[in-house]
Amino acid sequence: MPDQTVPHFKVVGHSEPKVDAYALVTGKPVFVEDVDVDGSLHIAFLTSPHAHAQIIEIDTSRAEVLPGVALILTHENTPTRRYTTAGQGYPEPSPYDARMFDNTVRFVGDRVAAVAAETLEIAHAAVRLIDVQYETLPAVLSIDAALAVDAPVIHDEDDATGIHEAARNTVSVVKVDVGDIEAGFARSAAVVEIVCETQYAQHAPIEPHVVQGYLDNDGRLVLVSSTQVPFHARRIVSRVLDLPLYKVRVIKPRIGGGFGVKQEILLEDVVGLVTMRTGRPSLAVLSRPEEFFASRTRHPMRVRVKLGAGNDGVLRAVDMEVISNTGAYGSHALTVMSNVGSKTLPLYNKASDVRFDGKTVYTNMPVGGAYRGYGATQGYFALETAMDELAEDLAMDPVELRRRNHIRVGETSPIFEAIGEGKAGVEQMVKSCELEQCIDIGAERIGWDAKHGARRRDGSWVHGVGMSVHMQGSGIADVDMAAATIKMNDDGSFNLLIGATDLGTGSDTILGQIAAEVLGVPLAKIIVYSSDTDVTPFDTGAYASSTTYVSGNAVRIVAEQVRDQILEVASFMLDEEAARLRIGSERVASPMGESVTLEDVGLRALYATDQVQIGATASYVGAESPPPFLASFAEVAVDTETGQVKIIDYVAAADCGVPINPAAAEGQLEGAVANGIGYALTEEMLISDHGRVRNPTFFDYKIPAAPDLPRIRAILIDSYEPTGPMGAKSIAEIGINAPIPTIANAIYDAVGVRLRTTPFTPERVLDALEGIQQNG
Amino acid sequence: MKQTIALTINGTRRSIETELGETLLEVLRRNGMKSVKLGCDTGDCGACAVLLDGSAVNACMVLAVAADGKDVDTVEGLEHDGRLHPMQQAMIDVGAVQCGFCTPGILMSGIDLLSRNPDPTEDEVREALAGNLCRCTGYVKQVDVILATARLQAGETDA
Numbered sequence: 004m005p006d007q008t009v010p011h012f013k014v015v016g017h018s019e020p021k022v023d024a025y026a027l028v029t030g031k032p033v034f035v036e037d038v039d040v041d042g043s044l045h046i047a048f049l050t051s052p053h054a055h056a057q058i059i060e061i062d063t064s065r066a067e068v069l070p071g072v073a074l075i076l077t078h079e080n081t082p083t084r085r086y087t088t089a090g091q092g093y094p095e096p097s098p099y100d101a102r103m104f105d106n107t108v109r110f111v112g113d114r115v116a117a118v119a120a121e122t123l124e125i126a127h128a129a130v131r132l133i134d135v136q137y138e139t140l141p142a143v144l145s146i147d148a149a150l151a152v153d154a155p156v157i158h159d160e161d162d163a164t165g166i167h168e169a170a171r172n173t174v175s176v177v178k179v180d181v182g183d184i185e186a187g188f189a190r191s192a193a194v195v196e197i198v199c200e201t202q203y204a205q206h207a208p209i210e211p212h213v214v215q216g217y218l219d220n221d222g223r224l225v226l227v228s229s230t231q232v233p234f235h236a237r238r239i240v241s242r243v244l245d246l247p248l249y250k251v252r253v254i255k256p257r258i259g260g261g262f263g264v265k266q267e268i269l270l271e272d273v274v275g276l277v278t279m280r281t282g283r284p285s286l287a288v289l290s291r292p293e294e295f296f297a298s299r300t301r302h303p304m305r306v307r308v309k310l311g312a313g314n315d316g317v318l319r320a321v322d323m324e325v326i327s328n329t330g331a332y333g334s335h336a337l338t339v340m341s342n343v344g345s346k347t348l349p350l351y352n353k354a355s356d357v358r359f360d361g362k363t364v365y366t367n368m369p370v371g372g373a374y375r376g377y378g379a380t381q382g383y384f385a386l387e388t389a390m391d392e393l394a395e396d397l398a399m400d401p402v403e404l405r406r407r408n409h410i411r412v413g414e415t416s417p418i419f420e421a422i423g424e425g426k427a428g429v430e431q432m433v434k435s436c437e438l439e440q441c442i443d444i445g446a447e448r449i450g451w452d453a454k455h456g457a458r459r460r461d462g463s464w465v466h467g468v469g470m471s472v473h474m475q476g477s478g479i480a481d482v483d484m485a486a487a488t489i490k491m492n493d494d495g496s497f498n499l500l501i502g503a504t505d506l507g508t509g510s511d512t513i514l515g516q517i518a519a520e521v522l523g524v525p526l527a528k529i530i531v532y533s534s535d536t537d538v539t540p541f542d543t544g545a546y547a548s549s550t551t552y553v554s555g556n557a558v559r560i561v562a563e564q565v566r567d568q569i570l571e572v573a574s575f576m577l578d579e580e581a582a583r584l585r586i587g588s589e590r591v592a593s594p595m596g597e598s599v600t601l602e603d604v605g606l607r608a609l610y611a612t613d614q615v616q617i618g619a620t621a622s623y624v625g626a627e628s629p630p631p632f633l634a635s636f637a638e639v640a641v642d643t644e645t646g647q648v649k650i651i652d653y654v655a656a657a658d659c660g661v662p663i664n665p666a667a668a669e670g671q672l673e674g675a676v677a678n679g680i681g682y683a684l685t686e687e688m689l690i691s692d693h694g695r696v697r698n699p700t701f702f703d704y705k706i707p708a709a710p711d712l713p714r715i716r717a718i719l720i721d722s723y724e725p726t727g728p729m730g731a732k733s734i735a736e737i738g739i740n741a742p743i744p745t746i747a748n749a750i751y752d753a754v755g756v757r758l759r760t761t762p763f764t765p766e767r768v769l770d771a772l773e774g775i776q777q778n779g
Numbered sequence: 780m781k782q783t784i785a786l787t788i789n790g791t792r793r794s795i796e797t798e799l800g801e802t803l804l805e806v807l808r809r810n811g812m813k814s815v816k817l818g819c820d821t822g823d824c825g826a827c828a829v830l831l832d833g834s835a836v837n838a839c840m841v842l843a844v845a846a847d848g849k850d851v852d853t854v855e856g857l858e859h860d861g862r863l864h865p866m867q868q869a870m871i872d873v874g875a876v877q878c879g880f881c882t883p884g885i886l887m888s889g890i891d892l893l894s895r896n897p898d899p900t901e902d903e904v905r906e907a908l909a910g911n912l913c914r915c916t917g918y919v920k921q922v923d924v925i926l927a928t929a930r931l932q933a934g935e936t937d938a
Contacts, residue, residue, distance in 0.1 A: 020871045027879030028867040030814020030854035034880065037813040207914055209818040209826050210880045259816075259880030260914050291819040507878020507915050666874030666920070673917030674877065701823035701912060709908035709918040714901070717919070 013587075014519040015729045018666035019526050021512045023257060023505070033257040035213040035227050036288060043215065044073050046270075046277060046287035047126035049116040049133050050297055051108035054142035054367035054694030055155065058106045058115065058135060066118060066132040071125035073281050075133070076117045076273065078104040085162050086243050089334040089372065090232035090266045092482055092543050096425025098165030098174060098333040100158050103243060103272055108137070109157055109331035110367050111695045112297035119277040119285055142367040143172065144694050146305055146328050149364040157331065157365040166333065174329055175337035177361040179344065179421045187320025187356025191311025193396045199308075199385040200760045201743075203688035204301040206374055207706050210259020211294045216274040217284035224251050224275055229258040231265045231504050232544030237536045239268045240275050251275070255534035261506035262678070263373035264299050266546050267334065295688060295699035299372025302327045302339050302363070306385035311354075316399050316407045318354040323347070323382070325361040330370040336363040338424045339371065342378030345428060347386050349416035349630070350474045351408045359422065367694050373546055375675060376739040379475060380682070384761065387471035387744030391751065400455070401748065402446055405472045405634075412436050424547075429480035431627035435724040435732065437658040438472060441634035444718060445470070445656035449636035458753060463644040466651065467753025470636045471744040476628035477724075477733040478549030483625055485554035486540035487561045489518060490618030491569070493609045495589055495601030496528040502542025503554035504534045508735060509667035510550045514558045516663050517728050521562035522569075523587035524601065540620055548733030551663060553625050555728035561621035568617045572604050575612070629724050631732045632658040635676075635741030639749040643772060646765035648684055648750060655738055656718040661730035665719060668734045672717040675738030681707040683742040687762050784847035788812065789856025797843040803829070804838035806846075807853065814854035814883040818912070825911035828884035828891075829853050835891035837910070854883040857890075865931050866890060869924040877915035885911050889925040897936075898929055 026033050063075045081104050087097040104114055116133050120126035141155040148154060149172040158169045167173045188194055215227040224246065230236045233253040241248040258265065270287040277285040289298060304327045311320035325343045329336040344359035374380075390408075394401040410416060410433055420430040446452070449468055459466040488500040499518050505511040515529040522529075533539055542554055566586055573591035574581040576599050584591050592598035608617050638652040655676050662668035685705040689697040698704045717738075723730035747758050756771035780799040785792060788810065797806055804827045807815045815838050818826035822840040829838045830852035857864040863871075866889055870876050885908060892899055892907035899907070904925045908918065 018874050021874065021876060023879070024871040024876045025863075027876050027882055028854070028863065028870045028886070029858055030812075030883045032813040034813075034816075036817075207912075208878070208880075209824055209912060209914055210816070210878070211818075257879065259818075260878040262914065288817075291821065291824075507880070509877065664874075667877075670874060670877055670916055670920060673919045674915045675917075677917030678914065700821055701819050702821060706912060706914065708910070708912060709905040709922060710902075712905075712918060714922070715917045715919055 012520055012729060014516045014526055015663050016661060018664055019512060019516055021509050022515055022531050023511060027257065034210060034259060035215050035229050035256055040215055040217055040284040043284040043286045044119040044121065044277060044281065045123040045126050046117055046119050046273060046285055047123060047130050048114060048293065049130045051111055051113040051115055053108060053137055053139050054111050054144065055140040056108050056137040057140060058108065059138050060136040061116065062134040063116065066129040069125060069129045069132060071121035072118060072129045074119040074277055076104060076276060078106045081276065082243060082245060084243060085164065086239060087334060088268045088332065090235035090239065090268055090544065093238060096337050097335055098163060100163040100166060101332050110369055112369065113331060117273050119281065142694055144366060144368060146326050146364055149366050157367060172365040174333040174363040174365055175340060177341050177359065177422065179359040181417045181421065182356035184320055184322050184356045184358040188311040191319045192314045193393060194309065194311045195389050195393045195396060196309040197385060197389050197392065198305060198759065199388060200305050201303055201381045201384060202761050203303050203369060203690065204682050204686045205295050205688060205704065206262040206264035208260030208262060208264065211289040211291060212265060212269050212298060213288040214270040214274040215284065215286045216278040218278060218282060224279060225254065226271050226275060227254045227256060228271055229265055230255050231261045231506055231546060233504060233534045233536050234502060234541055235544060236268055236271050240271045243272045244275055244279065252537045255504055258506050261545065262375045263546065265506065266373040266544065267299050269298055291701065292699035295704060296369060296696040299334060300369050300688060301374040302329055302371035304328065304343065304381040306343065306381055308385040308389045310389050310393050312393055312397065316397050316404050318351050318408050320356040321348060321351060321354045322358045327363040328366050328368065328371065329363050330366055330368045332370045334370055334372045336371065339378040341422050341424060343382035345418060345422035346379035346475055347382040348418040350410055350472065352410045352414055352416035353408050357418065368690060369688065369696060375678065375736050377736065380740045383471065383473055383740040384743045388747050391748040401470060402442060402451060405442060406439065409438050409472060410436065424479050424482060429627055431480065434629060434726060435660055435722050436632055437720045437722040438632040438634060440720045441632055441656040441658055442472065444720065445634040445636045445654045448654045448716060449638060449652060451636065454638060455752060464640040464642050465753045466638060466640045467749045468636065468638045469745050469747065469749030469752055470634065471741055471748065473633040473635065473737055473740050474630035475548055475733060475737040476630055477552035478625045478628050479547045480625045480628040483543045483547060483549045483553045484622060485542040485557040486620060486622040487554065487557040488540050488618065488620040489561050489565045490616060491565060491605050493605040495605050496530060497522060499529050499531045499558065500539045501533045501554060501558065502539045503550050504542065504545040506545050508545065508671065509664060510545065510554065513551060513663040513667060514554060517555050517558045518562045520729060521559060521566055524589050548736045551731050551733055552727055553623055555731060557621055557623035559728040560623060561619050564619040564621055565617060569601065569604050572608050572617065573599055576603065576607065627726065629726060629732050631734055631737050633737045633741055635745045637745045637749045639746055639753060641750055641753045641768060643754060646769035646772065648746065648763055648768060650680055650713050653713050654716045654718065655741060656720055657734060657737065658720045658722040659734035660722050660724035660727045660732035662719050663729060663731050668719055669717040671734045672738045673715045675736065676715050676742060677707050677712055679739040679742030680712060682762065683746045684762050782844055784844055786846055787850045789852055801843045802839050803841040803843050803846050806843040807838055807851065812853045812855055816880055816883060825884045825888065826881050828887040828911065830887055830891060833894065835888050854886055866924060866928040869927050873920050873924050873927065875916065875920035875924045881911060881913040885913065885921050889928065892925065893929055893932065898933060901926065
């Protein structure tokens with residue numbers, strides 16, 4: 004990395020304490036449920052026990068007379084407009100296939116009724132008193148069943164829109180052909196083809212979905228929500244409830260993790276309707292089991308990858324076929340599937356012949372949604388496992404094979420333009436890529452040269468190492484928009500108002516750091532307030548790894564505008580041209596060494612001469628989506644007697660441009676890798692033959708705890724993205740894509756079995772080992 | 780059916796009316812201890828960990844009446860005279876807080892560990908956090924916080 008291009012920063016690039024850290028470590032009441040609202044009703048849900056059924060009759064009379072019950076909502080007394088629960092930009096690329104409450108239920112956990120009562124206990128008791136007569140319908144409980152010729156049709160309603168072919172349970176289809184794929188394989192010396200399957204997994208934020216609603220003194224609906232997308236939530240609630248948008252305010256306080264599942268409008272509509280109908284505050288919180296079976300999941304997928312390369316290891320042809328299971332509703336169905344290709348294929352841009360063939364199907368199973376990684380996770384399992392096999396076929400070090408194929412600065416890929424998110428993508432040239440260094444440093448730290456191919460035995464445990472490389476994006480180019488407002492106070496401090504949504508990621512802090520850097524003040528002088536639709540400017544929200552890059556650029560631009568206004572005022576005070584003035588250390592200084600403080604400027608502007616509020620609002624839309632890069636390495640130990648896999652060491656070396664806050668960026672990478680390790684080894688929603696989630700608790704659905712993980716080594720490589728704010732790119736998602744292929748390849752290195760189905764449980768590892776013994 | 784119990788919450792003795800079957804978690808939150816978080820209600824996530832007579836427990840798994848007459852310590856009681864507990868300060872300084880929802884439980888488990896074992900190894904710290912689920916951090920910096928606090932407190936004892 005040439006140092007001269009990287010400016011010297013005073014606030015950016017430093018691990019400043021998070022602006023919300025004090026409130027969080029002292030347990031201040033900063034989360035939705037921490038603020039008691041007097042007289043609030045509590046909401047409980049009745050959900051479908053059937054995977055697919057028609058509601059013949061719903062009798063709420065016994066529940067209604069239970070003392071303390073205020074309101075019962077069913078399909079008979081609620082708005083019927085179809086919409087998508089996916090909190091995406093408008094118009095959403097997900098089909099409008101859901102109703103608040105429908106007379107057809109399409110998965111075990113689908114909403115049947117909601118009860119609002121004086122206490123949660125009464126609400127639950129009332130739920131048990133609702134009598135529902137169902138006529139069960141044939142259910143579709145696998146990808147293959149969905150695609151069968153005579154498969155039951157899951158969305159046969161005539162008012163759904165945006166479904167590719169409802170009669171065939173096909174939500175969405177994407178086909179892209181670059182070059183001539185068959186010719187590409189014909190020109191290849193080595194060809195590898197594999198099929199991988201991924202499981203149902205859940206985000207498991209420790210804080211479940213929670214929404215508190217109330218009417219303000221003017222009768223407007225206020226929703227305090229654990230949402231990643233306050234502005235989309237406002238729009239969707241307004242449309243579903245047929246309320247004018249100006250009558251709805253959404254506030255996001257601190258929220259306890261999201262990872263994509265809170266990009267979904269799951270409670271806001273019901274809380275909103277209860278509060279509008281009763282005039283009373285109301286609260287809904289998903290229980291942990293509901294979080295698993297009734298909220299959203301990672302789309303399970305079957306991904307086929309076929310690679311062709313020359314003897315030099317350079318890829319000629321890449322063919323990827325994807326079938327994604329979106330469950331009962333098409334939330335993010337098209338875009339997650341598109342990302343399987345769009346976030347993986349450009350990484351290997353040497354291949355001239357590329358084909359992508361993606362399809363998303365409905366089933367009567369839990370509903371897919373946005374989940375950190377967003378399809379790339381599923382895609383990289385197949386792609387990076389296939390690369391490992393290709394390396395073996397070519398008798399080439401897997402590290403060397405990646406070096407020969409990955410995209411570099413100044414290069415592009417036709418896939419950037421070919422696959423977008425609901426529309427065409429955007430052509431882009433890679434302007435920063437330090438993947439080569441990520442690979443070198445990661446390999447060195449894990450001890451690749453000494454350990455790869457050198458199985459070390461320790462009793463029944465065998466050690467091996469594996470690796471994989473990755474890219475993601477930074478926001479959705481030409482779609483995601485963010486705005487920021489800054490106003491200056493009379494003491495030289497600033498209010499930074501942003502629509503951007505901090506889910507615990509630290510975005511309030513890093514956006515504050517960007518503003519502080521430009522305005523020449525310490526972070527403490529930036530008062531950050533975010534995510535309140537009445538107060539802060541618009542932002543599409545926290546998803547698609549967009550906040551640092553898209554919202555960060557909006558903050559950079561508005562801070563520059565405010566800085567220029569400050570220099571204008573100071574130029575009168577110092578009798579010097581504004582262009583010759585410099586801002587820094589809370590002062591504006593002339594080349595002659597004269598200076599005024601920002602407080603002097605603030606006081607003059609507000610009280611003295613030519614009075615004016617120094618302040619501005621600026622917006623940003625990404626013209627491109629610069630990818631961060633990652634090289635991931637793991638050492639595993641496999642117990643050949645039990646099939647257990649332990650992670651001995653994990654190194655994740657990332658290029659995220661300039662990390663605005665290195666500790667926060669490391670935290671993102673460490674957390675994403677930890678989540679990915681769970682996804683690789685233990686996490687799986689088990690679905691019964693009747694479509695019921697069998698393990699909807701933290702006891703039975705095992706997410707990693709501290710003793711299950713090694714000390715994950717996150718390394719941030721020096722890099723600078725010229726289009727990023729202060730040189731930054733994204734870091735939030737990329738890490739989660741790495742553990743599955745990295746661990747799969749390490750297991751192969753250790754014990755010689757290729758695992759094609761996640762998670763790599765002891766049973767699956769043992770089965771694979773026994774397969775070898777039988778075959779051998 | 781209601782019952783009155785005596786709880787000493789963060790050093791202040793209180794007389795509290797509880798409903799039959801109410802958990803310590805519910806009683807604490809109802810009495811303003813909002814640092815005690817509900818993440819699962821089954822004793823699996825540790826977001827509601829508090830100290831009961833000095834030992835960490837999941838407040839969702841303790842009936843309020845079972846805590847009658849006992850001392851309960853929560854994160855609200857850690858700050859003294861405007862000074863944070865060193866483990867709280869380390870959480871801020873190390874950058875170990877992401878969403879912060881699990882942080883109070885982690886703090887109480889960490890304090891419980893150091894009260895029993897002032898000089899833990901990294902493995903011992905990880906084991907002590909086995910019942911505290913965090914989905915944001917990967918635990919790296921939280922483990923560092925507890926180790927750093929142990930070193931700091933050892934230094935203070937030596938001095």
